Amino acid sequence: MAKKQSPNLPAGRIISADDEGLAAAFQRxxxxxxxxxxxxxxxxxxxxxxxxxxxxxxxxxxxxKDADAFDVIxxxxxxxLPMFLEGYRESVEDNLPSAGELIALILLARGQRAPVYPPxxxxxxxxxxxxxxxxxxxxxxxxxxxxxxSGERDKYGPLTALSASYVSHxxxxxxxxxxxxxxxxxxxxxxxxxxxxLLVEALGFSYEDFLAVREAVAQVHGEKFFALRDAxxxxxxxxxxxxxxxxxxxxxxxxxxxMMELPGSRATLSVEExxxxxxxxxxxxxxxxxxxxxxxxxxxxxxxxRKFLSGDHPFRSASLVRDADGVYISTGKxxxxxxxxxxxxxxxxxxxxxxxxxxxxxVTVSEELALQRLAALLGTSTTYTNLKYFRANPAVDVARLxxxxxxxxxxxxxxxxxxxxxVEDVAICVEVKAKSLSSAARRGNVQRxxxxxxxxxxxxTAQALRLEDHIRTNGGLWLEDRTWLDLSEIREIRSxxxxxxxxxxxxxxxxxxxxxxxxxxxxxxxxxTLHDLTIIAEVMDRPAEFLLYLRxxxxxxxxxxxxAIDELDLxxxxxxxxxxxxxxxxxxxxxxxxxxxxxxxxxxxYRESATPTRVMTHTDPLDAWVYYQEGSSAEDAPKPVFExxxxxxxxxxxxxxxxxxxxxxxxxxxxNLAKEGQDSVADMVQHLVRTTASDGLHHNSLMTFAxxxxxxxxxxxxxxxxxxxxxxxxxxxxxxxxxxxxxxSDRALMVIFDEDQQVRSVRYDNSPPEENKxxxxxxxxxxxxxxxxxxxxxxxxARRTTKRLNPGKKGKxxxxxx
Numbered sequence: 001m002a003k004k005q006s007p008n009l010p011a012g013r014i015i016s017a018d019d020e021g022l023a024a025a026f027q028r029x030x031x032x033x034x035x036x037x038x039x040x041x042x043x044x045x046x047x048x049x050x051x052x053x054x055x056x057x058x059x060x061x062x063x064x065k066d067a068d069a070f071d072v073i074x075x076x077x078x079x080x081l082p083m084f085l086e087g088y089r090e091s092v093e094d095n096l097p098s099a100g101e102l103i104a105l106i107l108l109a110r111g112q113r114a115p116v117y118p119p120x121x122x123x124x125x126x127x128x129x130x131x132x133x134x135x136x137x138x139x140x141x142x143x144x145x146x147x148x149x150s151g152e153r154d155k156y157g158p159l160t161a162l163s164a165s166y167v168s169h170x171x172x173x174x175x176x177x178x179x180x181x182x183x184x185x186x187x188x189x190x191x192x193x194x195x196x197x198l199l200v201e202a203l204g205f206s207y208e209d210f211l212a213v214r215e216a217v218a219q220v221h222g223e224k225f226f227a228l229r230d231a232x233x234x235x236x237x238x239x240x241x242x243x244x245x246x247x248x249x250x251x252x253x254x255x256x257x258x259m260m261e262l263p264g265s266r267a268t269l270s271v272e273e274x275x276x277x278x279x280x281x282x283x284x285x286x287x288x289x290x291x292x293x294x295x296x297x298x299x300x301x302x303x304x305x306r307k308f309l310s311g312d313h314p315f316r317s318a319s320l321v322r323d324a325d326g327v328y329i330s331t332g333k334x335x336x337x338x339x340x341x342x343x344x345x346x347x348x349x350x351x352x353x354x355x356x357x358x359x360x361x362x363v364t365v366s367e368e369l370a371l372q373r374l375a376a377l378l379g380t381s382t383t384y385t386n387l388k389y390f391r392a393n394p395a396v397d398v399a400r401l402x403x404x405x406x407x408x409x410x411x412x413x414x415x416x417x418x419x420x421x422x423v424e425d426v427a428i429c430v431e432v433k434a435k436s437l438s439s440a441a442r443r444g445n446v447q448r449x450x451x452x453x454x455x456x457x458x459x460x461t462a463q464a465l466r467l468e469d470h471i472r473t474n475g476g477l478w479l480e481d482r483t484w485l486d487l488s489e490i491r492e493i494r495s496x497x498x499x500x501x502x503x504x505x506x507x508x509x510x511x512x513x514x515x516x517x518x519x520x521x522x523x524x525x526x527x528x529t530l531h532d533l534t535i536i537a538e539v540m541d542r543p544a545e546f547l548l549y550l551r552x553x554x555x556x557x558x559x560x561x562x563x564a565i566d567e568l569d570l571x572x573x574x575x576x577x578x579x580x581x582x583x584x585x586x587x588x589x590x591x592x593x594x595x596x597x598x599x600x601x602x603x604x605x606y607r608e609s610a611t612p613t614r615v616m617t618h619t620d621p622l623d624a625w626v627y628y629q630e631g632s633s634a635e636d637a638p639k640p641v642f643e644x645x646x647x648x649x650x651x652x653x654x655x656x657x658x659x660x661x662x663x664x665x666x667x668x669x670x671x672n673l674a675k676e677g678q679d680s681v682a683d684m685v686q687h688l689v690r691t692t693a694s695d696g697l698h699h700n701s702l703m704t705f706a707x708x709x710x711x712x713x714x715x716x717x718x719x720x721x722x723x724x725x726x727x728x729x730x731x732x733x734x735x736x737x738x739x740x741x742x743x744x745s746d747r748a749l750m751v752i753f754d755e756d757q758q759v760r761s762v763r764y765d766n767s768p769p770e771e772n773k774x775x776x777x778x779x780x781x782x783x784x785x786x787x788x789x790x791x792x793x794x795x796x797x798a799r800r801t802t803k804r805l806n807p808g809k810k811g812k813x814x815x816x817x818x
Contacts, residue, residue: 012612015578017620021091025616028094032141046149049142053309056135057302060106063132066117067125069107069296070264070329073321075129076100077332078263085627086635091617097174097332099136101315104294104331105308111298113323126261143309144168147444156446158516159453162509167311167444169504169565176338176502177531178626183211185500185530186340188365195361198354202347204287209280213288214335216278217269217320221330224266228259269320269328289328291343292335293320311444317343338502345436359434362500366434370498370530371419373537374430377546382430384420388480391415391466402474403484414480417467424664425491425766426547429467431460431525434500450516453506456499457527458518464495464525491747491766492665492709494550495525502529508567510559526553532567539575539622542656544667545642549574551668555708557581557610564615572618575642577674582609583707592706592744644671647682651751654759661764666749669705669712677703685716685753692718693755698731702739713745719754728752729761735782737765742779742786744769 016022036045064072080100082088110116115123147168151161190199190207200206205213235251258266275285294314308314317339320328336343348355371382390412392398400411419430433456441449470477475488499507506513507527513519528536540546552558552574558581564570573579582605585598598606624637644652648670655663673681681703688699700717717732719725729752736750750763 012614014614014616015573016616017091017572017576017618021089021616021620024092035138035141042145043149046142046145049146053139053142053305054302056139057106057305060103060132060135061110061301063128064107064125066115066119066123068115068119068262068264069104069110069113069321070268070323070327071262072107072125072132072264073100073104073329073331074263074267075126076103076132077267077330079129079133081332085623085633088623088627088633089620090623091620096133096137096140096172098140098172099133100331102136102139102305102308103132104321105304105314106301108294108296108321109299109301109304111296113296124261139305139309140172143171146309157450158512159450159518160446162506162512162516163441163444163446163449165505165509165565166449166503167442170311170316170442171309171313173504173565174333174338176504178535178630179334179632180626180630181531181534182337182340184534185365185369188369189341189358189362190344195358198348198358199344202351202354203291203344205280205284209278209284210288210336210340212278212280213274213285216274216280216285217289217330217335220269220273220277221267228266232256232259264329267329269330271326286326288335289320290322292318293322293328294318295322296324311442313443316442342436346439362434366498366500366530367418367432370432370533371430373498373530373533374419374421374428374496376537377540377543378421378423378428379543380421380423382419383422384417387417387420387467387477388414389417389467389470389485390478390480391470398469398473401470401478403476403486405478408478408482412478415463415466417463420467422487422490423543424659424662425489426665427468427471427487427490427493428550429464429471429493429495429525430498431464431495432498432500433457433460436501437503450518453513453516453518456501457497457503457506457513458520460497460499461495461519461521461525461527464497465521465523468493468495468523491768494547494554495523496550497525497527498533499527499529502531503527505565508564508570510556522556524554524556524559526550528567532571535568535622535626536571539571539625539640541641542652542667544652544656544664544671547664547668548671549579551672551709552579555581557584557708561610562613562615566617566619568622569615569618572622572640573615575640576618577643580609580672580674582606588706592711595706642671645675645678645682647685648673648678651681651759655762660762662747662749662762665766666712666714666747666764669709669747669749670714672705672707672709681714681716685757688716688718689753689755689757692720696720696722698723698728700732700735702736704743704745710747711743711745713740713743713748715739715748715750717750717752719752719760721755725752725760729763733763734778736763738775738778738782739784740765741769741772741775742784 014022014025016025036042037048077100080095080097082093082095147164148161151164156163186207188194192199192206192208197206269289271282271286271289274280274289275282278285280288315331319331319333319335319337321331322328345355345358348358367386371385375381390401390408391414392401392412396411401408405411417429418432421428421430435452435456437452437456438448441452467477471487471490472493475486475490477485477487479485507529510519510524510527536546536549540549549571553570558579561581562570562573562579564573570579582602585602585606589595589597621637621640624633624635625639627633628635628637652667652670654660655667670678670681684701684703688701691697691699698718698720700715702716703714705712705714713736715732715736717728717735719728729750732750732752736748739745740748746768747764747766750765752760752762754760
């Protein structure tokens with residue numbers, strides 16, 4: 001994993017997936033910086049932006065005045081979209097689909113498909129495609145720079161920057177969702193078996209019609225292209241034999257020209273072609289094509305570009321261009337990509353009764369799918385769905401709603417939580433929001449974005465944290481039937497808020513959401529879209545991995561340190577072992593017994609790990625796996641997996657098999673160890689086993705993991721061949737319970753290994769630290785080293801172990817046992 005200091009991120013760093021991705025990122029950055037004049041900074045460049053954009057637009061219009069618009073649109077599609085996905089890597093390629101859309105908008109503004117000036121023998125738009133790409137790329141870059149510059153000045157409040165980032169992301173990023181997830185969600189929402197004829201009445205076609213037409217568009221376009229390719233290849237094979245045949249040569253030139261030089265005609269689509277291919281009524285097929293297409297309309301090209309760059313993005317909901325004769329051509333992405341739901345919702349809103357029926361379906365689908373995905377991740381069904389409980393009234397202290405509360409209705413009112421998972425000693429509170437961002441917010445209206453985020457992110461966060469607060473404070477809930485739900489055994493609580501809409505960079509921008517008062521708490525839920533949650537559920541193998549990821553994403557140090565446009569980039573960084581921050585050593589020392597004051601080295605390591613970090617594209621391996629699973633790529637690709645060392649992997653798998661004590665929470669603690677720490681676990685087990693094999697005695701050791709999520713302790717012991725499992729377990733338990741109490745560890749896992757390094761037994765103790773004179777006396781009698789003089793536990797990046805060999809043998813450990 002490559003890490004470099006960036007001159008544009010003071011005291012920060014960027015992380016790319018590999019050196020090749022880093023090189024590509026710096027090349028793009030170098031190209032951008034190369035456009036700056038001598039002594040010019042980015043803000044000066046932005047000030048020159050309007051003039052640069054005007055010059056580019058004028059030049060593009062002039063370049064294309066004698067070209068058929070459809071030729072140019074198809075040529076740009078071929079330039080900006082990969083023809084095959086085998087081996088494709090987003091992080092290193094220079095494809096820019098939004099550049100093709102920008103050029104298409106400029107062409108639409110001239111009001112006609114036909115050339116403005118008569119073409120000549122020199123008219124070859126293919127030759128200007130590289131120039132078109134470069135000019136469109138700079139226009140898009142300036143647009144993003146201008147948006148981000150306005151955001152830095154917080155002109156409209158703390159959400160100005162986030163709004164600018166969202167609009168920039170919306171303009172430049174396409175294919176925001178993987179196709180199979182996109183279709184699964186839309187099918188659940190819009191299939192006729194669920195909503196009847198609502199779509200037919202609102203749009204003139206059903207969802208099934210849409211799917212068939214979308215497939216037909218791709219099929220007809222592909223058949224034309226490959227038929228011409230095959231014919232051209234056949235002519236190439238005959239070139240020597242027919243070199244002197246004028247008709248053959250003319251036919252070959254026409255084929256090659258249609259293939260690569262003037263491809264507009266061979267790329268066209270018509271209702272007459274699409275309807276039979278889709279087996280859809282022609283009127284319905286045309287309704288689909290028209291809804292997702294734009295027509296030529298004479299207007300000022302520069303004005304169109306300016307609006308586009310400010311967030312008025314016509315191709316947000318379209319991917320076809322239609323000429324005056326009703327002939328269509330694709331700009332690249334399949335119709336409905338990233339937009340079908342939004343387009344359908346806008347149509348349904350024209351009838352309040354229709355939209356109300358759909359809205360009910362939308363809420364049901366969003367909640368059901370979100371809980372299904374979380375159930376898959378946690379390996380268990382939702383414990384409570386649509387949980388109705390009593391929450392404290394605004395003026396009432398939550399603590400008054402404990403198990404002994406009286407007159408509940410005078411203190412609280414009934415509310416509902418979408419879901420609650422209880423997994424071992426962990427509670428996960430879930431809220432789901434199906435509401436979409438408004439079109440005004442998508443176009444960059446900061447005030448509307450602020451209102452929308454408060455209705456979605458803010459509301460869901462408050463609801464999830466409210467449930468969390470009641471459980472944390474009172475150890476249970478009063479349910480709607482006035483019975484008490486005892487949750488006193490819960491030791492860890494996390495909150496998840498799931499959104500149907502694609503929020504782009506919004507869901508990863510916790511700092512801005514806190515500053516804008518959208519999130520009104522120092523605790524953070526995990527903000528996740530249903531699409532990204534689905535992908536994560538498909539990739540993750542073990543519930544403990546998910547708990548660890550949930551900890552990392554809801555931990556303020558991690559969430560505020562790592563910045564990414566895409567949640568899945570953070571997820572892939574996590575799988576690779578990179579999404580972590582050292583725990584604050586001063587806080588750990590103050591909070592936990594037995595942890596001495598930190599050294600300068602430890603403080604420096606913490607500061608270095610907490611450096612603001614920009615996460616670049618990490619999803620190339622994920623893309624390759626998904627494309628192969630979807631059938632878009634024939635190249636087999638492995639599923640991304642969480643990286644862990646064999647010894648810890650084996651122990652976690654052992655705990656998970658049959659869900660042995662500690663299988664969920666403590667497994668996440670083990671997986672949190674860095675490679676060095678995991679190696680230490682393996683080394684210590686091997687050392688204990690070798691020693692036992694040598695002397696035939698029981699030995700044990702401990703590792704402590706004090707950090708942001710508590711004070712877990714791992715106790716490891718051995719069972720000699722001549723000792724029973726019960727006796728080995730008893731000896732380790734006496735030491736483990738006593739030592740855990742002495743250092744006030746909040747949880748401990750005690751594991752017995754035999755001489756073959758096989759686990760014989762496990763014991764999990766998550767009892768909270770409390771006063772216990774009997775254990776205090778036992779610690780003194782056993783000669784355990786007092787917590788105040790113990791060696792320090794070490795952070796996740798460099799775990800060490802404290803060992804005790806042959807604890808039962810007299811004459812050893814005279815200086816005190818650890």
